[in-house]
Amino acid sequence: MKKSRYTDSQILAILKQAEAGTPVPTLCREHGMSSATFYKWRARYGGMDASLMARLKELEDENRRLKKMYAEERLKAEIVTEALAKKMVRPSQRREGAVQAVQSKGISVRLACQAFRISETCYRYQPKLSHENAEIADWLIRLTHNQRNWGFGLCFLYLRNVKGFGWNHKRVYRIYRELALNLRIKPRQRLQREKPEPLAVPKSINQVWSMDFMHDQLADGRAFRLFNVLDDYNREGLTIEVDFSLPSARVIRALDQLIAWRGKPLVIRCDNGPEYISQLLTDWAKAQGIAITHIQPGKPQQNAYVERYNRTVRHDWLNQHLFDTIAQVQDFATRWLWTYNHERPNMALGGITPKQKLAFVA
16 A cells, blocks of 8 residues: 555644635645545544544554455465365475466465465475486486396495495485386285294304205206305305206315315305215315205205395396306306406395405405
């Protein structure tokens, strides 16, 4: 409302002069106002004193403020009613609703922010595109394409611990979701069983090795075997031997090759397979001063380290490729073993690789 250049006392003085007999045209010329203004004053303030006049103005201001508040609340209620038809949970969704309300209804930004319960800073926020986002997306696409069974955890640990990028996990996960890589798998319902005692973690390398066999087939249907050896201390894969047959003599030859470059273990844990309980392997271990520890029959969880390693071998490459010859399998296994030890983060080690754990100890 436009403020008058005449004070309340001046208006009352002019009205009293008119009541005393001064002609209206004379008052208008003397005070520089129009006759319409004079008659408006007389209709509104005629017969009032200064206190009543001040009170009237206060009531008019209060009435104007209440009308404005009522109009805003009614408009906010209408906007909220329309917004309830849509699910607006995230701040970005509420911000979009506020922008649409300002554009379609012509309301102020302040009123729209109050209606959608966001701050004006959120309303005016403009995201800054970064070239690093494209780089993160490129890394995630390549990782999930080459390692199809890797989830977000392994991808992030690989980028952080192996490649040395300092990106925040929330930022990487946001881009991971935007790429629709977070496909949820419904977990199976499992029976509740008693929690088994955890395996003892060795204190140094070459304290306990675990070994086990795996089976698969070539493209022509011929079956072959894989002989895996694992160091329980840092979960390092020591060797993967591949052939159609792996008798005790072949197992001993592979172990001799490992001992030649890595050193002799104190204990080797294995199951009760015919190759492991043979007299040939028993005599070799006794001559080497190595204890052979056999797990109980039907208790693979007692050799859990190498069993978990076998699962990784199975899901990372063995089930994803079809091989024609034993040489192809052996070549792929050797190259994958280097990647597993040097580049694949291990969750049991806190997200670092087996070789990184050895570097930390050294």
